[in-house]
Amino acid sequence: MDQRLVQEINRLHAEICGGLSDPKRITILYALAERSKNVMELAEVLALPQPTISRHLKILRERGMVVPERRGANIIYALGDKRIIRALDLLRQVLNDNLAHNARLVELTAK
Amino acid sequence: MDQRLVQEINRLHAEICGGLSDPKRITILYALAERSKNVMELAEVLALPQPTISRHLKILRERGMVVPERRGANIIYALGDKRIIRALDLLRQVLNDNLAHNARLVELTAK
DNA sequence: TTGATATATTCGGATTGTCGAATATTCCAA
DNA sequence: TTGGAATATTCGACAATCCGAATATATCAA
Numbered sequence: 001m002d003q004r005l006v007q008e009i010n011r012l013h014a015e016i017c018g019g020l021s022d023p024k025r026i027t028i029l030y031a032l033a034e035r036s037k038n039v040m041e042l043a044e045v046l047a048l049p050q051p052t053i054s055r056h057l058k059i060l061r062e063r064g065m066v067v068p069e070r071r072g073a074n075i076i077y078a079l080g081d082k083r084i085i086r087a088l089d090l091l092r093q094v095l096n097d098n099l100a101h102n103a104r105l106v107e108l109t110a111k
Numbered sequence: 112m113d114q115r116l117v118q119e120i121n122r123l124h125a126e127i128c129g130g131l132s133d134p135k136r137i138t139i140l141y142a143l144a145e146r147s148k149n150v151m152e153l154a155e156v157l158a159l160p161q162p163t164i165s166r167h168l169k170i171l172r173e174r175g176m177v178v179p180e181r182r183g184a185n186i187i188y189a190l191g192d193k194r195i196i197r198a199l200d201l202l203r204q205v206l207n208d209n210l211a212h213n214a215r216l217v218e219l220t221a222k
Numbered sequence: 223t224t225g226a227t228a229t230a231t232t233c234g235g236a237t238t239g240t241c242g243a244a245t246a247t248t249c250c251a252a
Numbered sequence: 253t254t255g256g257a258a259t260a261t262t263c264g265a266c267a268a269t270c271c272g273a274a275t276a277t278a279t280c281a282a
Contacts, residue, residue, distance in 0.1 A: 007134065009206075010137050013137055013203055014132050016205065017128055017137070017199075018129075018132035020132075021128040023121035023124070080205075080209075081205045086201055087199075087202050090194045091128060092124055093194060094176075094195060097192070101175075
């Protein structure tokens with residue numbers, strides 16, 4: 001395998017992951033997994049100003065993680081790929097296990 | 112659910128994802144998935160200076176994504192959880208599909 | 223203990239990411 | 253075609269991240 005290409009792929013791979021590395025974007029993705037929403041709906045759900053939502057949507061859009069569809073004056077955003085949620089769920093499980101493990105350590109140390 | 116807690120969880124969730132958002136760290140994780148390695152081995156595989164590897168390992172270690180085990184003078188690093196690789200694989204598939212999709216668009220536009 | 227090897231940390235500087243606020247753009251309806 | 257609603261972009265400031273270089277720490281072997 002051409003090492004240049006591998007590096008380029010890894011860069012893009014990391015870029016995708018970077019799309020997930022913000023709590024607000026994670027919330028947006030889970031919200032869209034439930035059902036597609038327009039920008040204002042997302043702004044309400046996240047209780048954030050609309051420009052903030054638009055900025056994060058741009059980041060997700062550029063990575064193909066969400067897909068916009070114009071519907072009259074609104075733009076409905078949908079999850080780009082369900083595997084993104086599967087990946088997020090896996091990582092959340094890892095997080096849960098780590099937290100549980102740490103909690104056990106705290107318990108043991110306290111005795 | 113307490114909204115404060117949800118936000119805290121999402122913050123940690125994003126932090127885990129942030130651990131994946133660098134090409135070198137992705138390479139490290141895949142290298143460790145193959146088999147555990149010490150720092151110098153990783154430095155060789157990635158062709159990077161040792162301090163750079165150590166810095167990235169620290170980030171992964173803090174998130175529980177890799178686990179160190181001292182073996183004499185060396186420290187063997189192992190993948191913390193195989194689900195991390197499963198998540199990475201899912202996201203790489205999404206990337207592949209996006210690239211393939213874009214390639215199709217280029218083809219169609221060229222005609 | 224001393225030297226050598228393996229690993230980790232720190233520092234300054236450059237780059238990137240995020241935010242709020244303000245402003246543009248796009249589209250519909252009257 | 254003009255006003256309003258929905259969405260997107262830009263700006264400056266600030267925080268976070270990354271790197272190379274230098275340095276510190278830890279372990280082993282002699």
